[in-house]
Amino acid sequence: MVSIRKILQASFILVFLFALIFNLGAIFQEGNPLPVLWAIIKLEFTDSNIVAFTENKLIQKDGPEAPLTNYLAEHGWTFKDRLGSLIVYTRGTDELYVKSRRLTTFYNVYELEYPLIDIKAN
Structure with a gap:
Protein backbone atom coordinates (compact mmCIF):
# COMPACT_ATOMS: atom_id res chain seq x y z
CA MET A 1 0.00 0.00 0.00
CA GLU A 30 18.15 37.50 -18.55
CA GLY A 31 19.96 34.43 -19.88
CA ASN A 32 21.76 32.52 -17.14
CA PRO A 33 19.67 33.07 -13.98
CA LEU A 34 22.53 32.45 -11.50
CA PRO A 35 24.17 35.92 -11.74
CA VAL A 36 20.75 37.53 -11.31
CA LEU A 37 20.06 35.31 -8.29
CA TRP A 38 23.40 36.26 -6.69
CA ALA A 39 22.70 39.95 -7.33
CA ILE A 40 19.28 39.66 -5.69
CA ILE A 41 20.85 37.89 -2.70
CA LYS A 42 23.38 40.75 -2.40
CA LEU A 43 20.54 43.30 -2.55
CA GLU A 44 18.56 41.54 0.14
CA PHE A 45 21.36 40.68 2.58
CA THR A 46 23.72 43.67 2.28
CA ASP A 47 23.37 47.44 2.45
CA SER A 48 23.68 47.73 -1.34
CA ASN A 49 20.97 49.68 -3.15
CA ILE A 50 22.11 48.61 -6.61
CA VAL A 51 24.23 45.65 -7.77
CA ALA A 52 25.94 44.90 -11.08
CA PHE A 53 25.38 41.34 -12.33
CA THR A 54 27.13 41.69 -15.69
CA GLU A 55 29.53 44.34 -16.91
CA ASN A 56 26.70 46.47 -18.31
CA LYS A 57 23.61 45.38 -16.33
CA LEU A 58 22.56 46.51 -12.87
CA ILE A 59 19.67 45.47 -10.64
CA GLN A 60 17.92 47.36 -7.86
CA LYS A 61 14.80 47.01 -5.77
CA ASP A 62 11.72 48.58 -7.33
CA GLY A 63 11.50 52.32 -6.85
CA PRO A 64 12.90 55.55 -8.26
CA GLU A 65 16.22 55.44 -10.10
CA ALA A 66 18.06 57.46 -7.41
CA PRO A 67 20.41 54.52 -6.60
CA LEU A 68 21.34 54.31 -10.29
CA THR A 69 21.94 58.07 -10.46
CA ASN A 70 24.13 57.91 -7.33
CA TYR A 71 26.06 54.91 -8.70
CA LEU A 72 26.73 56.66 -12.00
CA ALA A 73 27.60 59.93 -10.20
CA GLU A 74 30.45 58.01 -8.53
CA HIS A 75 31.75 57.40 -12.06
CA GLY A 76 31.36 61.05 -13.09
CA TRP A 77 27.97 60.91 -14.84
CA THR A 78 25.12 63.35 -14.23
CA PHE A 79 21.43 62.83 -14.88
CA LYS A 80 20.17 64.62 -18.00
CA ASP A 81 16.70 63.32 -18.91
CA ARG A 82 14.28 60.43 -18.74
CA LEU A 83 12.35 59.43 -21.86
CA GLY A 84 9.96 56.64 -20.91
CA SER A 85 12.15 53.65 -20.08
CA LEU A 86 15.33 55.32 -21.39
CA ILE A 87 17.44 57.35 -18.96
CA VAL A 88 20.13 59.68 -20.30
CA TYR A 89 23.29 60.64 -18.37
CA THR A 90 26.07 62.98 -19.47
CA ARG A 91 29.74 63.48 -18.67
CA GLY A 92 31.28 66.36 -20.57
CA THR A 93 30.24 65.82 -24.18
CA ASP A 94 29.64 62.07 -23.73
CA GLU A 95 26.16 60.63 -23.28
CA LEU A 96 25.26 57.31 -21.68
CA TYR A 97 21.90 55.72 -22.46
CA VAL A 98 20.43 53.37 -19.88
CA LYS A 99 17.43 51.13 -20.63
CA SER A 100 15.19 50.44 -17.67
CA ARG A 101 12.84 47.50 -17.32
CA ARG A 102 11.08 45.58 -14.61
CA LEU A 103 12.45 42.11 -13.93
CA THR A 104 9.76 41.18 -11.41
CA THR A 105 7.32 43.05 -9.22
CA PHE A 106 10.16 43.74 -6.80
CA TYR A 107 13.23 44.41 -8.99
CA ASN A 108 14.28 46.68 -11.87
CA VAL A 109 17.09 45.96 -14.31
CA TYR A 110 19.15 48.71 -15.93
CA GLU A 111 21.10 47.97 -19.09
CA LEU A 112 23.90 50.42 -19.80
CA GLU A 113 24.71 51.25 -23.41
CA TYR A 114 28.29 50.10 -22.76
CA PRO A 115 30.26 48.96 -19.69
CA LEU A 116 31.59 51.70 -17.42
CA ILE A 117 35.05 50.13 -17.31
CA ASP A 118 35.52 50.79 -21.04
CA ILE A 119 34.73 54.49 -20.73
CA LYS A 120 37.66 56.88 -20.50
CA ALA A 121 37.33 60.19 -18.65
CA ASN A 122 37.70 63.38 -20.70
Whole structure:
Protein backbone atom coordinates (compact mmCIF):
# COMPACT_ATOMS: atom_id res chain seq x y z
CA MET A 1 0.00 0.00 0.00
CA VAL A 2 1.24 3.47 -0.86
CA SER A 3 1.78 5.66 2.16
CA ILE A 4 0.41 9.16 2.49
CA ARG A 5 3.97 10.47 2.78
CA LYS A 6 4.88 9.14 -0.68
CA ILE A 7 1.71 10.64 -2.16
CA LEU A 8 2.54 14.03 -0.63
CA GLN A 9 6.12 13.86 -1.92
CA ALA A 10 4.96 12.99 -5.42
CA SER A 11 2.36 15.78 -5.32
CA PHE A 12 4.96 18.30 -4.20
CA ILE A 13 7.36 17.27 -6.98
CA LEU A 14 4.60 17.53 -9.61
CA VAL A 15 3.53 20.99 -8.43
CA PHE A 16 7.18 22.13 -8.44
CA LEU A 17 7.76 20.79 -11.96
CA PHE A 18 4.58 22.41 -13.33
CA ALA A 19 5.53 25.74 -11.72
CA LEU A 20 9.02 25.48 -13.20
CA ILE A 21 7.76 24.59 -16.69
CA PHE A 22 5.21 27.42 -16.79
CA ASN A 23 7.74 30.00 -15.55
CA LEU A 24 10.77 29.10 -17.68
CA GLY A 25 10.43 32.30 -19.72
CA ALA A 26 10.52 34.48 -16.62
CA ILE A 27 13.36 32.52 -15.03
CA PHE A 28 15.61 32.70 -18.11
CA GLN A 29 14.67 36.18 -19.40
CA GLU A 30 18.15 37.50 -18.55
CA GLY A 31 19.96 34.43 -19.88
CA ASN A 32 21.76 32.52 -17.14
CA PRO A 33 19.67 33.07 -13.98
CA LEU A 34 22.53 32.45 -11.50
CA PRO A 35 24.17 35.92 -11.74
CA VAL A 36 20.75 37.53 -11.31
CA LEU A 37 20.06 35.31 -8.29
CA TRP A 38 23.40 36.26 -6.69
CA ALA A 39 22.70 39.95 -7.33
CA ILE A 40 19.28 39.66 -5.69
CA ILE A 41 20.85 37.89 -2.70
CA LYS A 42 23.38 40.75 -2.40
CA LEU A 43 20.54 43.30 -2.55
CA GLU A 44 18.56 41.54 0.14
CA PHE A 45 21.36 40.68 2.58
CA THR A 46 23.72 43.67 2.28
CA ASP A 47 23.37 47.44 2.45
CA SER A 48 23.68 47.73 -1.34
CA ASN A 49 20.97 49.68 -3.15
CA ILE A 50 22.11 48.61 -6.61
CA VAL A 51 24.23 45.65 -7.77
CA ALA A 52 25.94 44.90 -11.08
CA PHE A 53 25.38 41.34 -12.33
CA THR A 54 27.13 41.69 -15.69
CA GLU A 55 29.53 44.34 -16.91
CA ASN A 56 26.70 46.47 -18.31
CA LYS A 57 23.61 45.38 -16.33
CA LEU A 58 22.56 46.51 -12.87
CA ILE A 59 19.67 45.47 -10.64
CA GLN A 60 17.92 47.36 -7.86
CA LYS A 61 14.80 47.01 -5.77
CA ASP A 62 11.72 48.58 -7.33
CA GLY A 63 11.50 52.32 -6.85
CA PRO A 64 12.90 55.55 -8.26
CA GLU A 65 16.22 55.44 -10.10
CA ALA A 66 18.06 57.46 -7.41
CA PRO A 67 20.41 54.52 -6.60
CA LEU A 68 21.34 54.31 -10.29
CA THR A 69 21.94 58.07 -10.46
CA ASN A 70 24.13 57.91 -7.33
CA TYR A 71 26.06 54.91 -8.70
CA LEU A 72 26.73 56.66 -12.00
CA ALA A 73 27.60 59.93 -10.20
CA GLU A 74 30.45 58.01 -8.53
CA HIS A 75 31.75 57.40 -12.06
CA GLY A 76 31.36 61.05 -13.09
CA TRP A 77 27.97 60.91 -14.84
CA THR A 78 25.12 63.35 -14.23
CA PHE A 79 21.43 62.83 -14.88
CA LYS A 80 20.17 64.62 -18.00
CA ASP A 81 16.70 63.32 -18.91
CA ARG A 82 14.28 60.43 -18.74
CA LEU A 83 12.35 59.43 -21.86
CA GLY A 84 9.96 56.64 -20.91
CA SER A 85 12.15 53.65 -20.08
CA LEU A 86 15.33 55.32 -21.39
CA ILE A 87 17.44 57.35 -18.96
CA VAL A 88 20.13 59.68 -20.30
CA TYR A 89 23.29 60.64 -18.37
CA THR A 90 26.07 62.98 -19.47
CA ARG A 91 29.74 63.48 -18.67
CA GLY A 92 31.28 66.36 -20.57
CA THR A 93 30.24 65.82 -24.18
CA ASP A 94 29.64 62.07 -23.73
CA GLU A 95 26.16 60.63 -23.28
CA LEU A 96 25.26 57.31 -21.68
CA TYR A 97 21.90 55.72 -22.46
CA VAL A 98 20.43 53.37 -19.88
CA LYS A 99 17.43 51.13 -20.63
CA SER A 100 15.19 50.44 -17.67
CA ARG A 101 12.84 47.50 -17.32
CA ARG A 102 11.08 45.58 -14.61
CA LEU A 103 12.45 42.11 -13.93
CA THR A 104 9.76 41.18 -11.41
CA THR A 105 7.32 43.05 -9.22
CA PHE A 106 10.16 43.74 -6.80
CA TYR A 107 13.23 44.41 -8.99
CA ASN A 108 14.28 46.68 -11.87
CA VAL A 109 17.09 45.96 -14.31
CA TYR A 110 19.15 48.71 -15.93
CA GLU A 111 21.10 47.97 -19.09
CA LEU A 112 23.90 50.42 -19.80
CA GLU A 113 24.71 51.25 -23.41
CA TYR A 114 28.29 50.10 -22.76
CA PRO A 115 30.26 48.96 -19.69
CA LEU A 116 31.59 51.70 -17.42
CA ILE A 117 35.05 50.13 -17.31
CA ASP A 118 35.52 50.79 -21.04
CA ILE A 119 34.73 54.49 -20.73
CA LYS A 120 37.66 56.88 -20.50
CA ALA A 121 37.33 60.19 -18.65
CA ASN A 122 37.70 63.38 -20.70
